[in-house]
Amino acid sequence: MIERICGLCSHSHTTCYTQVIEEILDVEAPPRAEFIRTIIAELERIHSHSLWIGLAAHEIGFDTLFMYVWRDREIIMDLLELISGKRIHHSMNTIGGVDRDIAPEIINRTKKGLESFKERMEYYRKIGTTERTVLKRTAQIGILHPGDAIALCAVGPTLRASGIKHDVRADDPYIAYDEIPFNVITYDGCDVLSRLLTRFDEVLESVNIIRYALDHLPEGKTRVKVRRWVPEGEAIGRVEAPRGELIHYAKTDGTTKPNRYKVRTPTLGNLPSVCEMLIGGYIADIPIVLAGIDPCFACADRMIFIEESKDKRWVWSGEELRRHAKEWHQKESSPP
Amino acid sequence: MVKELLKHLFKKPATLKYPFEKRDPTRGMRGRPVWDIERCVGCELCVKDCPSGAIEMFGKGSKAEFKYHLERCVFCGWCEEVCPTNAIMSSEDYELARQNMAEMIIEFKRQ
Numbered sequence: 001m002i003e004r005i006c007g008l009c010s011h012s013h014t015t016c017y018t019q020v021i022e023e024i025l026d027v028e029a030p031p032r033a034e035f036i037r038t039i040i041a042e043l044e045r046i047h048s049h050s051l052w053i054g055l056a057a058h059e060i061g062f063d064t065l066f067m068y069v070w071r072d073r074e075i076i077m078d079l080l081e082l083i084s085g086k087r088i089h090h091s092m093n094t095i096g097g098v099d100r101d102i103a104p105e106i107i108n109r110t111k112k113g114l115e116s117f118k119e120r121m122e123y124y125r126k127i128g129t130t131e132r133t134v135l136k137r138t139a140q141i142g143i144l145h146p147g148d149a150i151a152l153c154a155v156g157p158t159l160r161a162s163g164i165k166h167d168v169r170a171d172d173p174y175i176a177y178d179e180i181p182f183n184v185i186t187y188d189g190c191d192v193l194s195r196l197l198t199r200f201d202e203v204l205e206s207v208n209i210i211r212y213a214l215d216h217l218p219e220g221k222t223r224v225k226v227r228r229w230v231p232e233g234e235a236i237g238r239v240e241a242p243r244g245e246l247i248h249y250a251k252t253d254g255t256t257k258p259n260r261y262k263v264r265t266p267t268l269g270n271l272p273s274v275c276e277m278l279i280g281g282y283i284a285d286i287p288i289v290l291a292g293i294d295p296c297f298a299c300a301d302r303m304i305f306i307e308e309s310k311d312k313r314w315v316w317s318g319e320e321l322r323r324h325a326k327e328w329h330q331k332e333s334s335p336p
Numbered sequence: 337m338v339k340e341l342l343k344h345l346f347k348k349p350a351t352l353k354y355p356f357e358k359r360d361p362t363r364g365m366r367g368r369p370v371w372d373i374e375r376c377v378g379c380e381l382c383v384k385d386c387p388s389g390a391i392e393m394f395g396k397g398s399k400a401e402f403k404y405h406l407e408r409c410v411f412c413g414w415c416e417e418v419c420p421t422n423a424i425m426s427s428e429d430y431e432l433a434r435q436n437m438a439e440m441i442i443e444f445k446r447q
């Protein structure tokens with residue numbers, strides 16, 4: 001059930017959950033299971049980041065890029081379905097290991113799929129760094145200085161785009177990350193463009209991680225048997241979800257149901273920094289700045305405007321705000 | 337980008353015209369679970385282990401019959417896994433939308 005918390009990072013939530021429960025149970029998943037968990041986690045990071053890249057392109061009115069990125073994201077979705085049997089909620093994690101093994105033929109198909117995806121992604125990255133429309137709408141927009149990023153507890157790519165090297169995968173390795181070499185991507189532009197580039201590079205880095213994991217997949221079991229009830233205890237789990245650090249806390253009382261369960265999602269950590277990023281910017285830049293942290297919520301899709309001098313108030317929905325952004329930028333860039 | 341666009345001008349679209357064209361399900365896909373009721377011995381394990389309470393059992397032992405709640409199921413495949421007689425299988429059915437709630441409850445009865 002834990003994986004239904006999020007439709008994009010379902011595997012991160014279950015990884016965090018199994019981490020917590022396995023700690024209380026004092027069991028460890030076999031190495032092969034740890035590697036398979038890592039592979040799914042990175043595939044999930046890729047699909048989540050490419051979804052975001054598409055969305056960011058949509059927010060700045062670059063719908064062509066949005067369509068193409070989403071089309072190529074399907075390669076990854078198909079791979080996830082091939083490995084786990086499902087596209088979104090993979091149900092791969094279980095307490096004590098993973099539910100399914102990866103067959104050799106699937107390994108080959110995954111490698112092939114990654115190859116073609118990587119090629120496409122490198123091309124999109126080139127567009128992201130050279131296309132004038134992208135640069136104009138993202139460079140020097142939504143600045144978050146490193147000091148503020150730390151003070152406001154930003155996490156994940158938002159924090160790394162402000163030049164701070166913090167990644168749970170590297171700082172507090174879980175599953176198989178201590179056995180796989182990888183780079184923590186940082187950029188120090190502190191703007192939306194840096195956030196875009198951080199995610200592009202992380203996608204490419206994830207491809208390398210998966211390749212390495214597939215090549216070094218240890219032999220053996222994929223799960224251990226665990227008892228059906230959990231002893232009394234409490235534990236905290238940390239996982240680097242695509243959007244940043246995810247924390248789960250559980251307190252159990254010796255039955256099959258937890259006494260207390262708390263989830264701190266990365267979007268909650270990133271929201272305060274949005275307020276800082278927006279200060280001094282244009283209203284027309286709000287959509288892309290807000291999208292820049294890759295927020296994961298449905299209920300905050302509107303805002304209130306107050307014009308003090310005229311004592312006027314009105315509400316814009318997300319769609320109206322987006323339209324204003326496009327029109328305003330078109331007016332700005334066309335000569336009078 | 338313009339070059340890329342021109343290249344795609346004469347290609348066929350990347351999307352399928354659902355529902356007229358359908359995608360073949362991947363092998364091993366975890367879709368809607370189905371019961372092979374004649375194999376069931378009525379141990380009730382699936383009912384107890386289903387995390388979302390999607391399975392209801394009526395009758396005991398070799399007379400057990402089921403009501404399966406499609407609207408509650410999260411397609412975790414756990415029931416398939418715990419069943420000692422392999423009476424439950426994940427099907428490849430992915431068209432799960434129904435017009436009303438009553439159609440979401442699927443009954444599995446013995447002959």
Ligand code: SF4
Pocket residue numbers: 369385386387388389390391408409410411412413414415416
């Ligand atoms: S697949 Fe999971 S949720 Fe659905 S009926 Fe089986 S055990 Fe219950």
Ligand code: SF4
Pocket residue numbers: 375376377378379380381382383400418419420421422423424
């Ligand atoms: S677990 Fe299998 S045998 Fe037991 S009640 Fe369910 S369907 Fe029947």
